[in-house]
Amino acid sequence: MNTNFQSYNQQQNWLFPPSIEELVPIEHPVRVVNGIIEQLDLNLLIEEYSKEGKPSYHPKMMLKVMVYAYMDNTYSSRKIERAMRENINFMWLAAQQVADHNTIARFRSKKLKSIFKDIFKQVVLLLAEEGLITLKEVFTDGTKIESVAGRYTFVWGNAIKTRKEKMVEQLEEMWQYAQSIADEEDSDPVPPDFKKIDSEKVERTANKIAEIISKNPRASGRAKAKLRYIQKNFPQNLDRYEEQEKTLAGRGSYSKTDPDATFMRMKDDHMQNGQLKPGYNVQLSSESQFVIHYTLHQTTNDLNTLKPHLDTFESLYEFLPEQLTADAGYGSEENYEFLEEKGIGTYVKYSTFDKEQGILKSKRKKKNEGFHRDKLYYSQEQDHYICPMGQPMENIGERKGKTKSGYLQKSSMYQAQNCQGCPLRTGCFKAKGNRIVERNHALEGYKEKVRENLLSEMGIIKRRQRTADVEPVFAQIKSNRNFNRFTHRGIEKVELEFGLHALAHNLRKKSA
Structure with a gap:
């Protein structure tokens, strides 16, 4: 033993x-x-x-x-x-x-809840004092994290719009029917304005129709049943839709169990097919793989998050970084203008940059790609394009438009002189008349400056650093720490939840 x-x-x-x-x-x-x-x-x-x-x-x-x-x-x-x-x-x-x-x-x-950002800022400034970060250059990216809300509790803005349109159609149909059987005394050739409907307008209209139908023995039973349905359901449904539209606040969707969450396309499910799930768009700026700043958004893309993200950065630290590097999801005229006004060195790709440099090759070559507007020659001195047949496309005016954020954009329109009978017509474009192309001069100017920055020696370094700086932070938090879903509801609570994860990440990295 x-x-x-x-x-x-x-x-x-x-x-x-x-x-x-x-x-x-x-x-x-x-x-x-x-x-x-x-x-x-x-x-x-x-x-x-x-x-x-x-x-x-x-x-x-x-x-x-x-x-x-x-x-x-x-x-x-x-x-x-x-x-x-x-x-x-x-x-x-x-x-x-x-x-x-x-x-x-x-x-x-x-x-x-209300003071955590100050605690986070103090920790970041301590890291800067130790020389671990400088706060002068940041790498920004976004990721979507699923909400704890139910995955099948969606409310869609387009569905509400469609239902209201169908209500209008039924009301107009009932109004026309009532007028067709109305006496001369009740006849009203001018129909109500149904462009904007509410419960009170529907109730008044339905009562007027009911009054006409009740007087006329020729009214069909089907029409009476349809009217009863309208009177019973339309006003309360419209009140509900109005409340839902207030909750949407311009978004395309929200979850009934977490109204702050928006349905977004997630790529982290087991099928990797981009399922729509309720979630939040997390924006993060990093340096040396430390989280410098974070914000949460309800928008599904990154394009309109950069300005509020940097505005809160400035509000928190009382200064802005000197340089910012980000991927093509942030490349827009509005963002480039904002970065230039703030004096921030810009290394932000635009959507076609990788394709221009041969970095991104499409799996399937598109037909007639050689006729794309970007392939046409533009003469800045004479302000015209040259079409594939060598003919000038003259400036015919401007087109103005607003983005979802309310930013005003202007584009010049250029039209070919005579496309009829052109041997390249079928490959060049399919619309009727002479071909028209559009050019945003302001955006093209910003793209030229950004292209120069990105192709510089520093730009090449920045592009390499971005993939090795901010993306590993998300990988560490989401994959290594298995944080793929929030456990709280409401944007304030989930922002605090992510903030605790970000602070824990910084201290974990410092102690490594």
């Missing part, structure tokens, strides 16, 4: 019991959390507490526990409470105090 074992006795007492301090390794990440938060000014957080009533747990202790919990992938308030009882690292941070899960949940959702 082998008796070569170390001594094991659970009843053995310690002559000098160890302290918790001795049980936490010197290089452990929990010490980084403790050291960083000890340097922060928490006056804003302290002001969230009342001076009356039962003494609260110290906000510094609660903040340390909360941040370390996210570093430890412990997000549930009940699991955090259990960790404060059982986990030596949590016990050390909390000085062996144990807050119940309700207190932890209230601290996260109420105390941190």
Whole structure:
């Protein structure tokens, strides 16, 4: 029998019991959390507490526990409470105090909600003081993260519009029917204006139709049944649609169980087929793989997020970065103009940059690609294009339009002189008449400047750095830490949730 074992006795007492301090390794990440938060000014957080009533747990202790919990992938308030009882690292941070899960949940959702960005900023500035970042150049990108809302709880703006149009059609049909059987006394050749309908207008119109039908014995039973349906359902449906449109606030969709979430095309499902799910568009700026700034948006693309993202950056830090690098999802006249006005060095691709440089090759070559507008020669001096047959396409005027954000754009229109009988007609274009092409001079000017920046020695370095800087941050948070879905509802709460993940990422990287 082998008796070569170390001594094991659970009843053995310690002559000098160890302290918790001795049980936490010197290089452990929990010490980084403790050291960083000890340097922060928490006056804003302290002001969230009342001076009356039962003494609260110290906000510094609660903040340390909360941040370390996210570093430890412990997000549930009940699991955090259990960790404060059982986990030596949590016990050390909390000085062996144990807050119940309700207190932890209230601290996260109420105390941190309005002041967390200030805490995040202070940590970023401490990283800058240590020389880990400069805050002068940032790499910006976006990703979509699914909401905790139900995946089949959608409300679509287009569906509401279609239903209202069908209501108008039925009302007009009923009005015409009523007029066809109306007496001369009730006849009204001018129909109501149904361009904008509401419950009151529908109710008035339905009552007028009912009055005409009730007087005429020739009214069909089908018409009476249809009218009863309109009177019963249309007003309340319109009130509901009006409330839904207020919630949409210009968006194309929202979720019934998380009205702030918009249905977006996600690429992270097991089929990799881009399913529509409720979610938020997370915008992130990084430097040296540290998160510098983050914002959450309800828009489905990145194009209209750059300005509000940088506006909040400036509001938070009271300055802007000197250089910004981003992919083609942000390349627009509005964004280029904004970056130029702010004096930010721009390394932001436009949609066709990679194709121009041969970086992006389409899997299937499009027919007649050689006749595309970008392939035509444009003479800046004479302000005209040259068509594939060598004939000038003269400027015939301007077209103005507004983007979804309200930005005004102007484009010049150029028309060919005589396309009839041209041997290249079938390959050049298919519309009737002479071909017209459009040119946004302001955008083309910005593209020329950006192209020069991107193709410079510094631009090549920036483009390589972007894929190695901001994208690994998303990979670390979403894939390595398995954060693919929010656990809270409402844009304020999910922004705080992502902020805790971003802060935990920064401290985890610092301690690596």
